[in-house]
Amino acid sequence: MKKIFLALAVTVFMLLSACGGSQTKDNKQASESASMPTTEVLESVTIELEGHDNMKYTGDTKVKVKAGQKIILTLNNVGQLPKEAMGHNVVVLTLGTDVANFGTEAIKAKDDDYIPANLASSIIAHTKLLGPGETDSITFRLDTPGVYDYICTFPGHWATMRGTITVQ
Numbered sequence: 001m002k003k004i005f006l007a008l009a010v011t012v013f014m015l016l017s018a019c020g021g022s023q024t025k026d027n028k029q030a031s032e033s034a035s036m037p038t039t040e041v042l043e044s045v046t047i048e049l050e051g052h053d054n055m056k057y058t059g060d061t062k063v064k065v066k067a068g069q070k071i072i073l074t075l076n077n078v079g080q081l082p083k084e085a086m087g088h089n090v091v092v093l094t095l096g097t098d099v100a101n102f103g104t105e106a107i108k109a110k111d112d113d114y115i116p117a118n119l120a121s122s123i124i125a126h127t128k129l130l131g132p133g134e135t136d137s138i139t140f141r142l143d144t145p146g147v148y149d150y151i152c153t154f155p156g157h158w159a160t161m162r163g164t165i166t167v168q
């Protein structure tokens, strides 16, 4: 009889600690993302951008991340003009890419939504070309420290639609 009671007590204890365990984990994750810059764990970073009819991005256009950190970048085209006239994308370029040259080459790649196949080795990640009201997200990591440029490759946009991700 004593044995049965003990087994029951152990079972109850295990159930309780299992619940308690998952709760603790959730709390830990929440506090980690709140204190992201100082934590040892590399939490993912989100970059939120809006593309506008005035050929500009707003949002997190200058972001610092840690090497190897998972980056989730979202572009939302909040403009009204049709995609053919004012499409937007985000193309993240490798370190040392000649942005002006890339932007000029991309204009020739209309059939590929302005993603130049001949310069594919300079592209780390890119969103789709978005029309008004459209959104796209991309996930990538940058392993080498440095300042990475990203631009919109729709013709004429790269000079004003650009931002940086600084990897430390």
Ligand SMILES: [Cu+2]
Residues within 6 Å of the ligand: 051, 055, 086, 087, 088, 089, 152, 153, 154, 157, 161
């Ligand atoms: Cu654009």
